[in-house]
Amino acid sequence: MRRRSKNLTEGNIKKQLYTLTWPMLFGMMGMVIFNLVDTYFVGRLGVNQLAAMSFSFPIVMFVNSLSQGIGIGTSSLVSRNIISESRENVRKMASRAVLLGVIVVAVFVTIGLNTMRPVFSSLGAGDAILDYVIDYMGVWYFGVPFVVIPMIGNNIVRATGDTFLPGMLMVSSAVVNIILDPMLIFGFGPIPAMGIKGAALATVIGRSVGLVFILFVLIRRENLLTVRFGRVKEILETWKNVLYIAGPAAIGMLITPVSIGFITKIIAGFGKEAVAAFGVASRVEMFALMVIVSLGSVLIIFIGQNISKNQFARIFHSLNYSMKFSMLWGMLVFVLFIVLGKPIASVFTDDPMVIDIARKYFYIVGSSYGFQGLLMLSASSFNGINKPYPSAIFSVVRMVGLYAPFAWVGAKIIGISGVFWAGFIANIVVGVLSFRYLHKTVHKLKFATKARE
Structure with a gap:
């Protein structure tokens, strides 16, 4: 039987944010552990392989940003219509969004598989590392459908007010990856050792589990997928609405991997150990x-529903709670880095230079995470109120206006620490500016709504 969607326009705000966030946290934790386990086992293969995975990071982030952009656009659209529109209309919106994702996957995989060598050479991967990069990405690209489609599907389910199931599906994918990683990388019984290719294959298989589960949920439990997409005009209209949010959201997120690619190239000038350390720290x-x-993912849903009912007081309360939490969390993480920076880096490698550089990153950039959190929360909130462009603009300012140029100058003046201080400055400046502008924007919407009434 279909589960009833949650109404977030009434009730205790703190409780709702908490009950929606913690399942998301488990899901995010699963995905991050997914990446950390890959990094740990590949680090056992050697510095060259670890550096190869670091070079792949901008492309992996690119795909994640692309899929998250479409997912965010879908989540924003569905959350703003889930209460007021008929289920059939919402079903068609969701189905058209998934179709859009399929088309994006087909285009990206085709381009990616045919441009691996020139792309990674341009990022600074030398001959000794480039072959490992090609081995990894040659397998990874075939798993892109298992990244993009579940990302969109999870966002559809979240928009109904259910963050538990998507979180558990993400955890399931991570568990499968954790089990398969050592078996495929180092070999197990009849399974041959595949090295860095095995890490990529474990990732593909783990992601495929998430794809199967989310399709089952969308079709059987939520009844939110159909092959009856409607007329071409209606499909294009839905794509337009999704892309109105997804375009700026994806651009904002894509700026990060593109800029990280530039920063990786700068760091590559300090040696493969520096690249490996940057990959670990990232x-x-x-x-x-x-x-x-x-x-942030929860705020899109919460604000999306409340903006549809003009519940501005609830939106302001949610933003204030979120700001305080971000700053407190940032302080806690920084303290942990001060105490455990070296042991954390040592988990992934025993190379003393890699450990030292990673620890330096933790100490410098880690102190600005509370402010970076403000930018992330602001970006999500802008998407929730259907104002996506400021989030993209602030992301561009952070990476292109501040981080990248300051990193280039800093590297010239004080070495690799200058790259890290650039990140520190960018996080603080843009974090404060974005959150202040968000409050100003919501106030304008409130006054505009009262004027219409």
């Missing part, structure tokens, strides 16, 4: 910020 950073990411 994955740990994902783990450190996953609570904020989870809360």
